Structure formats: C-alpha cells, structure tokens
Amino acid sequence: MSTFLVTGADLAPQAMALLEGHDVIFAGKTPSEDDIVELCRVHNPEAVIMRYSRIGATAMDAAPALKVISKHGSGTDTIDKVAAKARGIAVVAAAGANAAAVAEQALALLLACTKSVVTLDARMHAGHWDKATHKSVELGGRTVGLIGLGAIGLRFARMADALGMRVIGFDPFAKELPDYIERVELPAIWERADAISLHCPLTEENRGLLNAKTLAQCKGGVIVVNTARGGLIDESALLSAVQSGQVMCAGLDSFAVEPMTAGHPFQGQKGFVLSPHIGGVTSDAYVNMGVAAVKNALEVLSRQPAHA
Incomplete structure (x- = not known):
C-alpha cells in the first residue's frame, strides 16, 4: 500500500477505483506551494498526482519516500524536473489524455x-x-x-x-x-x-x-x-x-x-x-486524465522497491 498526495480536491471515480487499498490525501481546491510542502512533510507520500499549484525541491525533500510525480494532464512546467531528476524522482504526464x-x-x-x-x-x-x-x-x-x-x-x-x-x-x-x-x-x-x-x-x-x-x-x-x-x-x-x-x-x-x-x-x-485555462476541462478529459495519471504513477511504483 502506498500513499498518494493529490494536489487538488478530487479525482474521477474511475481513477479512485484504481487506488483502492492505497491512502489518498487531497490538498484541496487551491493548494499553495507551502501547503504541498506541509502535506509532504506530514504524510511522506510515495506518489504525487499533480493537478494544481507547483512542486519544487522543498516539497520533494519533505517527502523522502517520494518516487513519482504524475501530472494530471500533459504540461509538466509546474514541476521542478531538475530537482526531481537529482533526487531520482520520476516525472510522468498523461500525454494525449485531454x-x-x-x-x-x-x-x-x-x-x-x-x-x-x-x-x-x-x-x-x-x-x-x-x-x-x-x-x-x-x-x-x-x-x-x-x-x-x-x-x-x-x-x-x-x-x-x-x-x-x-x-x-x-x-x-x-x-x-x-x-x-x-x-x-x-x-x-x-x-x-x-x-x-x-x-x-x-x-x-x-x-x-x-x-x-x-x-x-x-x-x-x-x-x-x-x-x-x-x-x-x-x-x-x-x-x-x-x-x-x-x-x-x-x-x-x-x-x-x-x-x-x-x-x-x-x-x-x-x-x-x-477563457480561464479550461481547454482540458471536460467531463471526458477529467476521467481520461485522472485514470492516466494514476496508471502512470502505479506503473512507476511497480518498478520501485517498496519504501521501508
């Protein structure tokens, strides 16, 4: 069982079904970077499903168990990929889902x-x-x-x-x-x-x-x-x-x-x-992105040794 931090308030039910048996922590509708750092410190997640806000080196260091950051969408510019690479954290995206x-x-x-x-x-x-x-x-x-x-x-x-x-x-x-x-x-x-x-x-x-x-x-x-x-x-x-x-x-x-x-x-x-950055916000894309983000994270975790 792994702990997943979702930097948002929800995931599609189809995505949540894939996480049955795992602990899922939601950061809320509009989490700040500081909120994400604190949640990483408290819960030490193995995986982050990245919906809103940004994640950088401070949050990564606050979660030593972190193995993968999976974007709920295609753009990964809100993730410090240099910091992730230096820490051996995989960054994956739901390319094409939206x-x-x-x-x-x-x-x-x-x-x-x-x-x-x-x-x-x-x-x-x-x-x-x-x-x-x-x-x-x-x-x-x-x-x-x-x-x-x-x-x-x-x-x-x-x-x-x-x-x-x-x-x-x-x-x-x-x-x-x-x-x-x-x-x-x-x-x-x-x-x-x-x-x-x-x-x-x-x-x-x-x-x-x-x-x-x-x-x-x-x-x-x-x-x-x-x-x-x-x-x-x-x-x-x-x-x-x-x-x-x-x-x-x-x-x-x-x-x-x-x-x-x-x-x-x-x-x-x-x-x-x-329009308010809603190009990818449709009911279909919400499901597709959530499912893809969770599958991508689980696939990375399946290749990693379990956190002691």
Missing part, C-alpha cells in the same frame, strides 16, 4: 475570433442588428501555423484541414506527419500564417516565443490562439500588437500568471477572446 478537449477549445477560440462570436452576441443582446455592417473572416483557403505537433497539435491540424485550411507546422521533435501538414521552420510560421496556434510545452528556451520582434514579423492582421502555456507569449507585446492591428484578434486560454486578477490589461480590451 488532446480532444484542448484541440476543440483552440478551434472554438479561432472561430470566435474570425466570426466575432462574442462581440456580435453582446450586440444582439443589446438590441442591435449588424448584418449590414459586419463581415466575418472565412477560414477556408487560409493558412494556420501550428507550433507544437504533439497529440493536441495533430488533433487541431486535422480539424483545420477539414475546414479547408492550409496547415503548416513547426516541431523539432515530431517524426512522421500526415501529408496535410507541411513541416516548416519558425520564420515560415511568422511569414506565412494567417493564424498561429500554440500547442507546445513551455521551456526556458521558448519562453516569450511570441514577442515584439516575432509579432512584427507576422502577417498584418494575424490571429493568435494559445491553449498551451501563457509564458509562451510576451503579454505586453501582444497587447500592443492587438491595439495596433498587427494582431487582429487573440484567443487565449492560458496566461503568464494564473488565475488572472482584476485589472489585467487584457480585460475589457477589444480584440481579445478569453
């Missing part, structure tokens, strides 16, 4: 930007009828540039292709790609894409990938969609690009600091469609 959900959110944001869904809805509710003055953007025949061609990027690419879009993509780690994706380098994304959608993990190398310099290299009126990590974008540069019209619209599901607080410059700003 691919359909996030890809659909990216498409929804792209459509909301091109079809002015949010602004037209507000105008209609206010009693206006803008048929004579409004023109939408048609996606068929336009080029979408994808940065990141993992499970989510590939799923999105398939939907974009079905809409009649040309799909170009950059991912140095992607191997075989379907024939409807043209593999390109980043300069071609900036030069050719009518819309750019981010689907890559956040690393120190790509932090601020979309910045004043790269946004200036993009086509005028480009659309930016981000359902990956907020740190991929220099938010002040994006704000300036939207205000100038260099970016026609930005559809964002992730932000540099989360949760977004009152007074953020994107709030109330024309040209932004915002």
Whole structure:
C-alpha cells in the first residue's frame, strides 16, 4: 500500500477505483506551494498526482519516500524536473489524455475570433442588428501555423484541414506527419500564417516565443490562439500588437500568471477572446486524465522497491 498526495480536491471515480487499498490525501481546491510542502512533510507520500499549484525541491525533500510525480494532464512546467531528476524522482504526464478537449477549445477560440462570436452576441443582446455592417473572416483557403505537433497539435491540424485550411507546422521533435501538414521552420510560421496556434510545452528556451520582434514579423492582421502555456507569449507585446492591428484578434486560454486578477490589461480590451485555462476541462478529459495519471504513477511504483 502506498500513499498518494493529490494536489487538488478530487479525482474521477474511475481513477479512485484504481487506488483502492492505497491512502489518498487531497490538498484541496487551491493548494499553495507551502501547503504541498506541509502535506509532504506530514504524510511522506510515495506518489504525487499533480493537478494544481507547483512542486519544487522543498516539497520533494519533505517527502523522502517520494518516487513519482504524475501530472494530471500533459504540461509538466509546474514541476521542478531538475530537482526531481537529482533526487531520482520520476516525472510522468498523461500525454494525449485531454488532446480532444484542448484541440476543440483552440478551434472554438479561432472561430470566435474570425466570426466575432462574442462581440456580435453582446450586440444582439443589446438590441442591435449588424448584418449590414459586419463581415466575418472565412477560414477556408487560409493558412494556420501550428507550433507544437504533439497529440493536441495533430488533433487541431486535422480539424483545420477539414475546414479547408492550409496547415503548416513547426516541431523539432515530431517524426512522421500526415501529408496535410507541411513541416516548416519558425520564420515560415511568422511569414506565412494567417493564424498561429500554440500547442507546445513551455521551456526556458521558448519562453516569450511570441514577442515584439516575432509579432512584427507576422502577417498584418494575424490571429493568435494559445491553449498551451501563457509564458509562451510576451503579454505586453501582444497587447500592443492587438491595439495596433498587427494582431487582429487573440484567443487565449492560458496566461503568464494564473488565475488572472482584476485589472489585467487584457480585460475589457477589444480584440481579445478569453477563457480561464479550461481547454482540458471536460467531463471526458477529467476521467481520461485522472485514470492516466494514476496508471502512470502505479506503473512507476511497480518498478520501485517498496519504501521501508
């Protein structure tokens, strides 16, 4: 029997069923890093199921029995992987478990930007009828540039292709790609894409990938969609690009600091469609991610000698 710490308030029943016979500790809805450190100190878990907050070296040192940190999702940037490696702690992720959900959110944001869904809805509710003055953007025949061609990027690419879009993509780690994706380098994304959608993990190398310099290299009126990590974008540069019209619209599901607080410059700003990092939050993805996270953790523990 092992002790599992879940950095959240719940897991899907299907995931909990896999943990029958194990001790499961829940950190609550919004645990802080300090909360996680204290729970590690008190319970000394063998496994952490990482849902919310961050986990670093201090928490790892507080749990000498810790063997594995398993992400309830695909992005592991909230885990100090260098510290984990130094301590022999495995870091695993539920890659692909929420691919359909996030890809659909990216498409929804792209459509909301091109079809002015949010602004037209507000105008209609206010009693206006803008048929004579409004023109939408048609996606068929336009080029979408994808940065990141993992499970989510590939799923999105398939939907974009079905809409009649040309799909170009950059991912140095992607191997075989379907024939409807043209593999390109980043300069071609900036030069050719009518819309750019981010689907890559956040690393120190790509932090601020979309910045004043790269946004200036993009086509005028480009659309930016981000359902990956907020740190991929220099938010002040994006704000300036939207205000100038260099970016026609930005559809964002992730932000540099989360949760977004009152007074953020994107709030109330024309040209932004915002959602609170819920791309992967569907009933199906909740089950898929929970089950995958638990299975990944159990698989690592099965290869480890039991803690004395």
